[in-house]
Amino acid sequence: MKNNNKYQYEYPRPALASDCVIFGFDGGDLKVLLTEREKEPFKNKWALPGGFVFIEETTEECAKRILHEKTGIKNVFVEQLFTFSEIDRDPRERIVSVSYYALVNTYQYELIAGRDTLKTEWFALSDLPKLGFDHAKIIKMALQRIKGKVNYQPIGFELLNEKFTLSQLQQLYEAILEVQIDKRNFRKKILGMALLKELDEKEKNVAHKAARFYSFDKKAYKELTQKGFYFEL
Amino acid sequence: MKNNNKYQYEYPRPALASDCVIFGFDGGDLKVLLTEREKEPFKNKWALPGGFVFIEETTEECAKRILHEKTGIKNVFVEQLFTFSEIDRDPRERIVSVSYYALVNTYQYELIAGRDTLKTEWFALSDLPKLGFDHAKIIKMALQRIKGKVNYQPIGFELLNEKFTLSQLQQLYEAILEVQIDKRNFRKKILGMALLKELDEKEKNVAHKAARFYSFDKKAYKELTQKGFYFEL
DNA sequence: TTAATTAGTGTTAAAATTACACTAAGAGTG
DNA sequence: CACTCTTAGTGTAATTTTAACACTAATTAA
Numbered sequence: 001m002k003n004n005n006k007y008q009y010e011y012p013r014p015a016l017a018s019d020c021v022i023f024g025f026d027g028g029d030l031k032v033l034l035t036e037r038e039k040e041p042f043k044n045k046w047a048l049p050g051g052f053v054f055i056e057e058t059t060e061e062c063a064k065r066i067l068h069e070k071t072g073i074k075n076v077f078v079e080q081l082f083t084f085s086e087i088d089r090d091p092r093e094r095i096v097s098v099s100y101y102a103l104v105n106t107y108q109y110e111l112i113a114g115r116d117t118l119k120t121e122w123f124a125l126s127d128l129p130k131l132g133f134d135h136a137k138i139i140k141m142a143l144q145r146i147k148g149k150v151n152y153q154p155i156g157f158e159l160l161n162e163k164f165t166l167s168q169l170q171q172l173y174e175a176i177l178e179v180q181i182d183k184r185n186f187r188k189k190i191l192g193m194a195l196l197k198e199l200d201e202k203e204k205n206v207a208h209k210a211a212r213f214y215s216f217d218k219k220a221y222k223e224l225t226q227k228g229f230y231f232e233l
Numbered sequence: 234m235k236n237n238n239k240y241q242y243e244y245p246r247p248a249l250a251s252d253c254v255i256f257g258f259d260g261g262d263l264k265v266l267l268t269e270r271e272k273e274p275f276k277n278k279w280a281l282p283g284g285f286v287f288i289e290e291t292t293e294e295c296a297k298r299i300l301h302e303k304t305g306i307k308n309v310f311v312e313q314l315f316t317f318s319e320i321d322r323d324p325r326e327r328i329v330s331v332s333y334y335a336l337v338n339t340y341q342y343e344l345i346a347g348r349d350t351l352k353t354e355w356f357a358l359s360d361l362p363k364l365g366f367d368h369a370k371i372i373k374m375a376l377q378r379i380k381g382k383v384n385y386q387p388i389g390f391e392l393l394n395e396k397f398t399l400s401q402l403q404q405l406y407e408a409i410l411e412v413q414i415d416k417r418n419f420r421k422k423i424l425g426m427a428l429l430k431e432l433d434e435k436e437k438n439v440a441h442k443a444a445r446f447y448s449f450d451k452k453a454y455k456e457l458t459q460k461g462f463y464f465e466l
Numbered sequence: 467t468t469a470a471t472t473a474g475t476g477t478t479a480a481a482a483t484t485a486c487a488c489t490a491a492g493a494g495t496g
Numbered sequence: 497c498a499c500t501c502t503t504a505g506t507g508t509a510a511t512t513t514t515a516a517c518a519c520t521a522a523t524t525a526a
Contacts, residue, residue: 012288013246016329055245055327059318083316083331085292094288096249096331098316167504184506185484208503209491400473417475418515441472442522 014085014094018063019050019135021081021099021142022073024106025159027168029124030175031106032139034131035070036118041091042132044118048139050097051116059098071120072112077158078102081142089134101142103158150176151233154195157216163199165211166190173233193231195221247318247327251296252283252368254314254332254375255306257339258392260401262357263408264339265372267364268303269351274324275365277351281372283330284349292331304353305345310391311335314375322367334375336391383409384466387428390449396432398444399423406466426464428454 022033034046051066053059060078068074078100085096111120123129125143128136150156156172157164170186190196196214203210221231255266267279284299286292293311301307311333318329344353356362358376361369383389389405390397403419423429430450435443454464 011285014249014286014288016247016249052244053247053318053329055247056320058320059316059329080315082313083292085286085331087289087291096286096292098318098329165504182485183504184486187505188507189483203492203504205493206503207493207501209505211504398473415515415517416473417517420474421476422514436473436523438524439472440470440524442474444473 014096016053016059017050017095017097018053018059018066019048019097019099019138020063020067020078021048021101021139022067022071022076023101023103023142023146023159024122025103025172025175026106026122027171028175029126031122031124032128033071033073033111033120034123034129035113035120037132038116038118045132046123046129047132048099048135049117049120053098060100063098063100068114070114070117071109072114073104073109076102076104081138081145084134084138086134097138099138099142101145103146103155105159105161107161146176147178152231154216154221154231163201163213163215165203165213167211169214189233195224195231247329249286249292250283250328250330251286251292251299252281252330252332252371253296253300253311254281254334254372255300255304255309256334256336256375256379256392257355258336258405258408259339259355260404261408262359264355264357265361266304266306266344266353267356267362268346268353270365271349271351278365279356279362280365281332281368282350282353283332286331293333296331296333301347303347303350304342305347306337306342309335309337314371314378317367317371319367330371332371332375334378336379336388338392338394340394379409380411385464387449387454387464396434396446396448398436398446400444402447422466426457428457428464 020033024031024033033049035049037043037045037047049067049070051062051070053062057065060080063078064074064076067076067078079102081099081101083096083098087094089095089097106122111122113120125139128139131139146155150173156169156176159172160168166187167183169190170181170183173186174181195217197217197220199213199215201213203213253266257264257266266282268282270276270278270280282300282303284295284303286295290298293313296311297307297309300309300311312335314332314334316329316331320327322328322330339355344355346353358372361372364372379388383406389402389409392405393401399420400416402423403414403416406419407414428450429447430453432446432448434446436446437443
């Protein structure tokens with residue numbers, strides 16, 4: 001490595017990487033996106049999509065790039081989760097990982113097995129394979145994070161289709177929070193926030209009363225937020 | 234840098250550093266600990282205590298070490314805040330900083346101006362000097378974080394003396410949250426959680442009714458937490 | 467002795483949360 | 497076509513939580 005900068009510090013540097021915890025929802029379980037590794041270490045083992053940070057990209061840009069390269073998913077809004085820096089977290093050498101998470105709709109993306117990747121698949125959180133590195137720990141923390149966040153931010157809408165029924169939204173909240181929610185109270189609360197647009201459309205071909213579709217009203221949310229409104233479930 | 238590991242990746246690496254946002258409380262304002270830099274860049278300017286991560290320490294260990302080396306403060310529990318990785322955040326070269334924050338009692342520590350440091354001082358948040366790097370942004374985020382956290386974790390007790398009065402605790406919450414709180418409702422709520430030990434001791438030499446001292450009951454908190462209790466202000 | 471200052475204490479009204487059960491609509495079946 | 501199955505959709509009352517509010521007690525200083 002070049003060292004011609006008079007300020008540059010002299011110590012050996014940890015390598016820097018980013019890992020992505022991508023949550024998806026398919027109506028039932030909450031899922032997480034994993035890739036089967038093509039190379040050592042942990043060759044043929046499942047792991048989070050992740051890779052090294054280039055010198056001219058931010059860690060967030062890196063996370064998005066890697067996600068795209070390895071799984072085909074792009075244009076997702078990721079948020080920083082945590083930076084993991086335990087000395088031995090990677091068997092090769094010292095690697096510090098800045099992790100990110102995102103919530104997406106499983107149906108909206110076509111998965112590919114990209115660079116250094118044998119397979120890319122959704123796994124239910126209740127049925128994860130054994131993971132390489134400290135990735136089980138990272139997923140655990142990401143899950144904790146969204147469980148907390150869901151209460152005071154309207155996340156979760158990203159995991160559904162543009163149009164969704166209130167029951168689907170409730171199922172999502174139940175999946176994330178791992179609790180049962182009362183249908184009437186839930187609807188009262190959500191509709192009371194005036195963040196949903198009621199659409200004229202209804203479900204079709206369902207063997208029961210068709211549910212009305214709603215969509216998330218981003219504009220209303222923005223306006224309310226500017227007026228000091230706080231989302232709270 | 235040595236490169237004899239067959240797995241080691243080939244790209245140039247960002248340097249890795251840690252910065253510390255240390256909040257203190259002296260009964261009035263909420264304060265933050267700053268150091269005046271002895272060296273370029275930002276020589277003679279104020280900045281957060283920070284420095285480079287050694288290859289054999291975690292970023293958290295680094296933060297604690299740097300804090301001790303530069304300010305004399307040690308034995309504080311820091312929590313990770315965020316990792317800043319904008320390309321140009323340091324004028325020297327690409328440096329990624331993992332930032333940490335902590336809450337301490339200003340009276341409990343004697344400040345020194347340690348390595349590469351001309352002065353170490355507490356600054357009221359309402360009266361910060363111009364800061365080097367992106368440190369103003371880091372402080373802003375740290376403040377946001379503790380404002381959120383204070384509502385669901387009994388942090389803040391760290392900023393007071395072991396023994397404190399309920400009025401002092403209230404003032405602290407008012408300083409962090411920047412709101413006025415009703416005295417009776419505050420006392421009702423805090424005492425209702427049974428996390429405070431009522432001591433026999435009272436204030437002395439105050440020109441008004443002497444207030445009772447309380448201390449935080451860590452044991453009770455631990456036990457309650459294990460029973461599923463959630464602190465909530 | 468008086469003035470100044472902060473500690474300490476309860477009640478009531480309003481708002482938010484919780485618990486709870488029936489009718490409506492659509493598709494499938496015999 | 498009537499019956500069954502399934503999920504959508506709806507309101508009320510009891511309970512709990514929150515918010516608003518004012519006086520007496522204790523101590524020092526003047």
